[in-house]
Amino acid sequence: MAAFTDQSPRARAPVGExxxxxxxxxxxxxxxxxxxxxxxxxxxxxxxAVLGPNGTGKTSLVRILLGLxxxxxxxxxxxxxxxxxxxxxxxxxxxxxxxxxxxPVRGLDLVRLGLDGHRWGLALSSRGADERVRRAxxxxxxxxxxxxxxxxxxxxxxxxxxxxxxxxxDPALLLADEPLLSLDLASQRTVVDLLERRRREAGTPVxxxxxxxxxxxxxxxxxxxxxxxxxxxxxxxxxxxxxxLSRLYDTPVDVLRVRGRIxxxxxxxxxxxxxxxxxx
Amino acid sequence: MFTELLGQHFVHTALxxxxxxxxxxxxxxxxxxxxxxxxxxxxxxxxGFTGAAGxxxxxxxxxxxxxxxxxxxxxVLGVLSLSGRERDSAIGAVLAFGLGVGVLxxxxxxxxxxEATNLLFGSIVGVSDRQLVELTVVAAIVVAGIAATYRPLLxxxxxxxxxxxxxxxxxxxxxxxxxxLALTTAEAIQxxxxxxxxxxxxxxxxxxQRLTANPATAILLSIVIALVATEGGILLSxxxxxxxxxxxxxxxxxxxxxxxxxxxxx
Numbered sequence: 181m182a183a184f185t186d187q188s189p190r191a192r193a194p195v196g197e198x199x200x201x202x203x204x205x206x207x208x209x210x211x212x213x214x215x216x217x218x219x220x221x222x223x224x225x226x227x228x229a230v231l232g233p234n235g236t237g238k239t240s241l242v243r244i245l246l247g248l249x250x251x252x253x254x255x256x257x258x259x260x261x262x263x264x265x266x267x268x269x270x271x272x273x274x275x276x277x278x279x280x281x282x283x284p285v286r287g288l289d290l291v292r293l294g295l296d297g298h299r300w301g302l303a304l305s306s307r308g309a310d311e312r313v314r315r316a317x318x319x320x321x322x323x324x325x326x327x328x329x330x331x332x333x334x335x336x337x338x339x340x341x342x343x344x345x346x347x348x349x350d351p352a353l354l355l356a357d358e359p360l361l362s363l364d365l366a367s368q369r370t371v372v373d374l375l376e377r378r379r380r381e382a383g384t385p386v387x388x389x390x391x392x393x394x395x396x397x398x399x400x401x402x403x404x405x406x407x408x409x410x411x412x413x414x415x416x417x418x419x420x421x422x423x424x425l426s427r428l429y430d431t432p433v434d435v436l437r438v439r440g441r442i443x444x445x446x447x448x449x450x451x452x453x454x455x456x457x458x459x460x
Numbered sequence: 461m462f463t464e465l466l467g468q469h470f471v472h473t474a475l476x477x478x479x480x481x482x483x484x485x486x487x488x489x490x491x492x493x494x495x496x497x498x499x500x501x502x503x504x505x506x507x508g509f510t511g512a513a514g515x516x517x518x519x520x521x522x523x524x525x526x527x528x529x530x531x532x533x534x535x536v537l538g539v540l541s542l543s544g545r546e547r548d549s550a551i552g553a554v555l556a557f558g559l560g561v562g563v564l565x566x567x568x569x570x571x572x573x574x575e576a577t578n579l580l581f582g583s584i585v586g587v588s589d590r591q592l593v594e595l596t597v598v599a600a601i602v603v604a605g606i607a608a609t610y611r612p613l614l615x616x617x618x619x620x621x622x623x624x625x626x627x628x629x630x631x632x633x634x635x636x637x638x639x640x641l642a643l644t645t646a647e648a649i650q651x652x653x654x655x656x657x658x659x660x661x662x663x664x665x666x667x668x669q670r671l672t673a674n675p676a677t678a679i680l681l682s683i684v685i686a687l688v689a690t691e692g693g694i695l696l697s698x699x700x701x702x703x704x705x706x707x708x709x710x711x712x713x714x715x716x717x718x719x720x721x722x723x724x725x726x
Binding site: 248267272280284289290293297300302330 | 490494496607608609610611612614615618619621622623624625626627628666668669670672673674675676677678
């Protein structure tokens, strides 16, 4: 297991309490070890891109941070507490998934569920809650269609609602798991812009899991690259290089910069070349 | 003749039993449809039949057997929390076997054949006072269960991935949903029979969600449609001596067709 830690000032752990503190994490399913010795701090206001091919445990990392999966070993803290206790402080943006066209749920119901859908009992109307939902919808520009059935909205409109749903509870950490999948380019840009704005204005750090780094290249401070059995963390300039990725994959890999885009060639599954993948 | 019947005690009992069943069926239906679990309703109801037939053989109350059968299947489906095609085929397999066992029980049962017919096609006009009390108690449990878990129930029905991330215990809520569904199904069987449970649990909810996207309104509309179908069906069967279940399913289906024809104006 090789771990390449970063040394650059931009990537160094900041002073003060990090929002996420991961130490010596490992995840194994039976004999298959996804990664071990994984450690990083995520500071307030940081944007961390989590990259890597399928099956390297990107989603496992998200589930660990949500407290839904216990790491095989190691410790992780979110806002200084175990993830399970910090769950109400985490905003989660999943990948776009089609809703049933007739599902009796409007955008504003979806956002409201993000506020208190995990609590028992009836959803009683309260002025405070209604106001927070209204503001969250306005913030992402979804007010115009928030009373339409979600199943009849476009993928991009649904993702705006997802972000409002994640932001309505005023999270201390944002976790986005492939939120750009199956979106058109304009909607991809909107999703990245909205998360970036929250990071800039409220200092909420973002963990952004993605296949394709290019849409978030302008905003990512650091990259955590998960390869089969190995990982590397650092600035995009440090990690997304021919040298680092060749070491990670243990095979010659070329990182090309073409018209401001990064293209990775030669990985077992040609990761980084923009392909539309649909995971369901 | 009609007005004469309206004064009869058994008609009052039937109308009240129908109302009680319509309320719970219409309410739980919204969550079942949102979860895409319509087929599970059918399985639960057929296994309720097996339970009732088993009870008849043993000489105990068929309603108790029905509730036991429904709860067993509902509990298993809830624990397994299967989704998609796996759930479809698993339910199909369990349903077919359960029905086979039910057929055996019926052949072993030496009593009146009408008992079996009533189970399959309903016998709302035969509801006794004691049955009405039982129906009401079970309905109160289901309504209380839905109210106590409304938000996680809705969240996990429409948006399971985010619900889980926000801390909704998906499996526990799934088990609870299927148990409430099982109780509802056991109720509906007594009105419309095993084979027509879907007409009260699924059709009104499916119609309602074509009419509104507000989840609370959808539940209320679903209840209203179920009520109109049940009470209308009972009244029509007093006029015209055809099976009540036929009228109930016809009104329910008419509401569904009308709702489908209404296009979304956006």
